[in-house]
Amino acid sequence: MLYLITMRKEAKKITKTTQGVISISSKGIGYVRTPDYEEDSEIDFRHLNTALHGDMVEIILHTKGHGRLTAEVSKIISRAKIGFSGVLEKENGLYFLKPDDTKMYTDILIPEKMPARNTSHREVGGLNGAKAGQKVYVEIISWKDPLKAPEGKVIKILGKPGDNNAEMHAIAIEKGFDSDFPQKIKEEAKKIRDLGIKNEDFTRRRDFRKILTFTIDPEDAKDFDDAISFREISGNEPTDAKAMAGMYEIGIHIADVSHYVKIGSELDHEAKNRGTSVYLVDRTIPMLPEILSNDLCSLLPNKDRLTISAVFIIDRNAIVKKEWFGRTVIHSQKRFTYEEAEESIKKIKSPLHKELSILNDLAKKLTKERFANGAISLDQEEVKFILDKNGVPIKVIKKEQGDSNKLIEEFMLLANKKVAETISKGTKKEDNVFVYRIHDNPSKEKMADLAFFLRSLGYKISLIDGIIPTYEINNLLKSLSGKNEENTVHRAVIRSMAKAIYSTKNVGHYGLAFEYYAHFTSPIRRYPDIVVHRLLTDHLKGLKVGKEKLSIYEEISRKSSEQEKCASDAERASIKYKQVEYMSSRIGQVFKGIISGVTEWGVYVEEMETKCEGLVRVRDIQDDFYVFNEKKLELVGQKKKKKYRLGDCIKIKVKNVDLERKTIDYLLI
Secondary structure (H helix, E strand, O other): OOOOOOOOOOOOOEEEEEEEEEEEOOOOOEEEEOOOOOOEEEEOHHHOOOOOOOOEEEEEEEOOOOOOOEEEEEEEEEOOOOEEEEEEEEEOOEEEEEEOOOOOOOOEEEOOOEOOOOOOOOOEOOOOOOOOOOEEEEEEEEOOOOOOOOEEEEEEEEEOOOOHHHHHHHHHHHOOOOOOOOHHHHHHHHHHHHHOOOHHHHOOOEEOOOOOEEEEEOOOOOOOOEEEEEEEOOOOOOHHHHOOOOOEEEEEEEEOHHHOOOOOOHHHHHHHHHOEOEEOOOOEEOOOOHHHHHHHOOOOOOOEEEEEEEEEEEOOOOOEEEEEEEEEEEEOOEEEEHHHHHHHHHOOOOOOHHHHHHHHHHHHHHHHHHHHOOOOOOOOOOEEEEEOOOOOEEEEEEOOOOHHHHHHHHHHHHHHHHHHHHHHOOOOHHHOOOOEEEEOOOOHHHHHHHHHHHHHOOOOOOOEOOEOOHHHHHHHHHHOOOOOOHHHHHHHHHHHOOOOEEEOOOOOEOOOOEOOOOOOOOOOOEHHHHHHHHHHHHHHOOOOOOHHHHHHHHHHHHHHHHHHHHHHHHHHHHHHHHHHHHHHOOOOOEEEEEEEEEEOOEEEEEEOOOOOEEEEEHHHOOOOOEEEEOOOOEEEEOOOOOEEEOOOEEEEEEEEEEOOOOEEEEEEO
16 A cells, blocks of 8 residues: 655754764664764654655754653755665556665655656656566655655666566665666776787786786686785895795785776776675676676686786795785686685695695784784674575575685785785875775774673673773684574674774774775775775875875765675675575474574574574563563563573574565574
């Protein structure tokens, strides 16, 4: 049924106005953080005044009485988004979109005819050929009256509801990522690909084509950003290398995307707007067209490729003795999957066993040093879906993180850190314009909440100057390995941390314990890496980026951080959809689960093998009357005193699945 918004005016005493980002619950209630109060101000449905989740709004605060601080929206400053995916429906002759987004509290009316903006044109249809029952993407074009539903037009027909391609496309496009590129972008990419690599492109580049070079990537990867070269320095080399005999020259070679994607080009504009590639359960939506990302820029085996490199002379204790940065050309002799590299590390007769074993040993020493300096272990267990030909999940497996994964990670971290150090050290802050990857210190408020949570689970945690020491967090996470509550505690630790973002203002990277850090190693799939390549190239030429361009890089940092979050949301949404879809064919089946959350309305349970999280509602627990103990985060039966707490292992049965809302209901067994 078409959802129309109603609003009732109420006389309330006004104290002042403020601004903030509004969060809207699935029940249509808004919340805005107000700087002068500890709690968020609450805005009921009647006073949202067309505000949507994520919008920047101006609000009027009401007099603070004995209850919760309330407010009303007085102005929409900027919209977070205007596009929504959903199913087109028809009722009483009216077409409207029923949005997938549970935070969108109203349907969107789609007029069959819309007045053309230019009076010389005839009226055009808002349906754009769409029919009732189809999955579509709609943009709001008008919403002046909060008493009425917004009007929109169909931008794209996505397909049939429930179809894998339609659902995945809906998730991506609503977050701002379309798998289709504009025609002009495709044409520009094709011209670059057709030109290929010319002889003059090799000039003024350090040649690594005769040095052992290889890539290590996931089995299904096609966009190879990085390669590693390795050679042991002998005593028979030139005089300047004799002192380094027995050390290793290790090159981290990164695709030179900036050679092809020039500042101001259409490709550059598109990459800047996208910000990142998106990795959904069944597909990759690339930042650059595939003829570049999977071909000319990709460091494919047995092909000459242009790269920008960080080359280190490293001793046997993993101490960097010498470093070099610059443009290079490589020729990868071997493409490893992580599984193949893992086997080569462990088995003597496997390809490149000696080289990979040395690199693995060095990587472990780099890891040890990082944690000794205060880094935090934030790796979480992940799952991967096995899909049938129609994209339906038939099996879920755990992703294995072996030594080969950690080897690549550690050398990429080294390159990222050293590039940031090279540009930053010895330069006055006011003269240095750079795009850092920063991770601020956690707030004392969130640390106090984490400490309270951990103590409620029975763990002794200390606070020093309001912060839990990183070594204490690491020791706790290590002690939880293999225990039921491991993932729950891990998530709580991550939630207590600040979000890593891009910024021109360096505050260091708390999680990695690095004073300087940047993203340099993935330019095929991240726009900030392309920018860092350009800045590094200018720096090596002795060129400075003037303060007059600071605002440009501040906007790049802001936009890239924003797009990264959107991509992460899309990736999580695709996983959640597949989890719900997986359980939709298993209603009535019994599984083992771990309690991952406790609330007054029920307990959230994560199925142990697939990580499919669902809710056991309090009203469905019928052996007693249960009350929520907020202090200890547990449900307690009033008669039998039975308790349900975080980390408890229980048996569950799948009761119900809602693919539209992406929810799973479990029953206790």
